[in-house]
Amino acid sequence: MSSESEAGEFHEMREPTVEKVVVHMGVGRGGEPLAQAEEILGEVAGQQPVRTTAKRTIQDFNVREGDPIGAKVTLRGEDAAAFLETALPLAALREAQFDETGNFSFGVEEHTDFPSQEYDPDIGIYGLDVTVNLVRPGYRVSKRDKMARPIPARHRLTAEDAIAFLESNFDVDVAAEETA
Template sequence: MNSNKMKKPQIEKVVVNMGIGSGGEELMHAEEIIEKLTNQQPIRTKAKKNVPTFGIRKGEPIGCKTTLRGKKARKFLKKALEVKENRIPQKSIDNHGNFSFGIDDHTGFKGIEYDPNVGIYGLDVTVTMERPGYRVKKRSKSNNPIGPEHALTPKDTAQYLENEFDVKVVEKDEQ
């Protein structure tokens, strides 16, 4: 592995999202679950357009999400990957080295018990990866693209997950 510390991948953020499709009591349960899993208050996501077949109107709350950074992100990601049995499919990693995966049942997390009054909810986890120096593409003044030799690849992310989290990146979704 390369010893250059500027080439070492790192987690920029982890976004935990639950799309419920409606507001009300179900959305409140989802918010409670995300808060319990992440120890962070979620925000509500709103519909961007009308979908009459599902009874969704633009601006109506339909889900919730929270963004984790630093140690919180790393700690949550470790727990979420354990629920996935430390295996993610190769197709989950995009061309920029970011990856996403879904968890079908929130009760798969340690310490979370099934509550018949709440039910079972699924959630999506999206991880944005970067290398030191990626700030140049985000700064408002004089932003520049990341050069191809410094950009993250799916292979870099797979190797990082193997080394840091003992995760096996599999070719097909062998669940």
């Protein structure tokens, strides 16, 4: 059951909003490749990236716990919406990319797909992952320090609501899953 009305609009207290967009590049090792990835990520997202480290040691990949292996940027507000306007046309979204609470992720295979980027043979091609967190007004109730409460099931965002929000606000078509 979607909370969208017949006219295609949400009630003001049920209107989804973009809480945050996390853009991540996993390089797998530190050094020059990670520095290049951070530079690209900063240009694409328009914000200074932060390094991510390995959670555990993986001997097969020669990665130790605590080694820097990637970079990420968290965008909120107008920056997040502007980034989505640029990044969503680069990906083909499917229903399977949405979770039960309306969040979704997609990948961009080449950073050169962004209008601000050009191919440089010295750097190569980097891909990036984008995770979008959608919320409704009132979700702060579950995150506040005092008197935190769970969000009732009737107010939680669903995948159908998230798809309707994207199709109306970002002019994106989400492909339905094929049944075998």
